[in-house]
Amino acid sequence: MPKISSADFSALISGKKKKEITHLALPVTNNDGIEIAVSQSLKREIEKTFKISLTDELAKVGPAFTGKVAEILEIPLLGDEKKVSRIYCVGIGERSPQDLRKAGAALGRKVKASNAQLLTLCPSDESNALTHLVAMALGSYSWSEKSGPQPETPSFFISDSYRRVLKKAEVLISGTWCTRDLVHTPANIATPEWISGQAKRFGKIPNVSIKVLSGQGLREFGGLKAVGNSSTVHPPRFVRVSYQPKARTSPHVVLVGKGITFDTGGVSLKRPYDVMMGMKSDMSGAAAALMTVVSAAELKLPVRVTALLMLAENALSGTSQRPSDVIKHYGGTTVEVINTDAEGRLVLADGLAYADKHLDPDYLIDIATLTGAATLGLSRYYGAMYTRDEKLAKNLNRVGDFIGERVWHMPLVDDYSIALESDVADFNHTADKFAFQGGSITAALFLEKFVGKRRWVHLDIAGPARSENDAGENPKGGTGFGVRLLTEWLTTL
Structure with a gap:
């Protein structure tokens, strides 16, 4: 079963967990234009930490990335050893429970396929965060009796702001x-x-x-x-x-x-x-x-x-x-x-x-x-x-x-x-x-x-x-x- 840990966002990026995190996931909506569905303060913190403009990065993609439900855009981060290797922008549609499940599951499968250790930022509402977390973990599920090395179990990290839903999410996932x-x-x-x-x-x-x-x-x-x-x-x-x-x-x-x-x-x-x-x-x-x-x-x-x-x-x-x-x-x-x-x-x-x-x-x-x-x-x-x-x-x-x-x-x-x-x-x-x-x-x-x-x-x-x-x-x-x-x-x- 995947491990889910929580901590302050800055601590996750710059502290002892930093080396364990390889990818960052951000929820994205498209309501008359693509937007990162996190608070402005958190968005600024991300941009400061990674020395990028998320708005500019999304603009470079043009119409190829629509932000539809479960669509995932990879933004590579190169040239700085302090950065994670990639940012995943994940389309969450209208934030309905069904959309969040589809998006979370797609992200989980992506993480499983890439052996990533992911820091995910969930939609701010607690029930939406729960839905997204559970779907993400369940989407990464695999089972095999094949001989030889088994796929590495992914790890997920979340910001402390979601700590209240973490226990329930872990129990439902488990x-x-x-x-x-x-x-x-x-x-x-x-x-x-x-x-x-x-x-x-x-x-x-x-x-x-x-x-x-x-x-x-x-x-x-x-x-x-x-x-x-x-x-x-x-x-x-x-x-x-x-x-x-x-x-x-x-x-x-x-x-x-x-x-x-x-x-x-x-x-x-x-x-x-x-x-x-x-x-x-x-x-x-x-x-x-x-x-x-x-x-x-x-x-x-x-x-x-x-x-x-x-x-x-x-x-x-x-x-x-x-x-x-x-x-x-x-x-x-x-x-x-x-x-x-x-x-x-x-x-x-x-x-x-x-x-x-x-x-x-x-x-x-x-x-x-x-x-x-x-x-x-x-x-x-x-x-x-x-x-x-x-x-x-x-x-x-x-x-x-x-x-x-x-x-x-x-x-x-x-x-x-x-x-x-x-x-x-x-x-x-x-x-x-x-x-x-x-x-x-x-x-x-x-x-x-x-x-x-x-x-x-x-x-x-x-x-x-x-x-x-x-x-x-x-x-x-x-x-x-x-x-x-x-x-x-x-x-x-």
């Missing part, structure tokens, strides 16, 4: 970065046992506790066992991660995360086979839930937060569940299995029922890469959000728009519940896709049966949890979606 690392780790390493071991490491954080169940400890978790017992080498785990601040015990938020470490589809084998290439990321929900609790603890939020990680591998073996099997979930509800490739809702149902019975949550949220159907209308940039609580939905929508992890409020259509009727059990766990469409909706309706009367939200992040290419703050592969959304939402409670 939470998302660690989630991405977990998601990118291949499934031969990131087994249920391995992920539970990673979770235990966070038990050292003050007010955080970890509980892991396996083997006979899972005897009541019928859904988790039905899915996870397909892998005798990597059996399932239930991990409870709790943050309980000393000063306050309410509200209590419980997050239930789908943690399928690899999904073959089971007996209902995925096809075409190349769909499986991304299935190591089917534990993205559990990773996001884990790191949201860690982020809340790091920020010392006055909110009690618990994550339930439902960890299993959906393998194909002689112990795999079968279509037409009937399983008993936590709490006693029976379900007829229709399609073993709809395994995520089976493990989530156990977690939701456990939370309702034992944890008395004020808010109950599940997060999962659940259905391909969710991507049909929303594609890759929005998560599907299901809840009957309009106030809660509006708050999550607002937070998502601000933080850059957007969700769309989807309908829970009661008429579709007929698709879940079973002749032999309390419910089918999925509709017959050849007889009934709306797979994302029917999945949410199934999960709702396990939440009691709780204030509940289902987040289907099948679209935004993975990116097919480098785009904005997101790398190709796992994006870490959900950590920033849920952490920022917790700050509003």
Whole structure:
């Protein structure tokens, strides 16, 4: 993860940090002419330090540099050993959160490609500075298991004037970065046992506790066992991660995360086979839930937060569940299995029922890469959000728009519940896709049966949890979606 440090601007340029800094980044707007979007006093200090006129340097470029969002102009600084080697002028558009994210991410990728150690000057507004810093760091993300030297992790320096937002920025960056690392780790390493071991490491954080169940400890978790017992080498785990601040015990938020470490589809084998290439990321929900609790603890939020990680591998073996099997979930509800490739809702149902019975949550949220159907209308940039609580939905929508992890409020259509009727059990766990469409909706309706009367939200992040290419703050592969959304939402409670 990149390191972010703060200090007085003059000290950064002339003090002991000077030799570590190779580049300076300045935000630029174009409102009837290109302008450096920093205070006049800071602009004068920069020009005095580097013995240049920024206005003149920009004028030399002419119309080639328009200052549009995410456009970057390099100004080389030569002939003076006290100077950094380059100034980056970065277009930030109209300073909207979306523009600042695009600009920050573009700058982060530029820094990563050049191995620069960057001093960045953010827009002066604190919320804008936070948006810019987080996007910049996340844009510099990389992950590789290649042999040989790895790319150098960039360092970012910021002026003391942004110190107040630095801690929050670091936590949001760290939470998302660690989630991405977990998601990118291949499934031969990131087994249920391995992920539970990673979770235990966070038990050292003050007010955080970890509980892991396996083997006979899972005897009541019928859904988790039905899915996870397909892998005798990597059996399932239930991990409870709790943050309980000393000063306050309410509200209590419980997050239930789908943690399928690899999904073959089971007996209902995925096809075409190349769909499986991304299935190591089917534990993205559990990773996001884990790191949201860690982020809340790091920020010392006055909110009690618990994550339930439902960890299993959906393998194909002689112990795999079968279509037409009937399983008993936590709490006693029976379900007829229709399609073993709809395994995520089976493990989530156990977690939701456990939370309702034992944890008395004020808010109950599940997060999962659940259905391909969710991507049909929303594609890759929005998560599907299901809840009957309009106030809660509006708050999550607002937070998502601000933080850059957007969700769309989807309908829970009661008429579709007929698709879940079973002749032999309390419910089918999925509709017959050849007889009934709306797979994302029917999945949410199934999960709702396990939440009691709780204030509940289902987040289907099948679209935004993975990116097919480098785009904005997101790398190709796992994006870490959900950590920033849920952490920022917790700050509003």
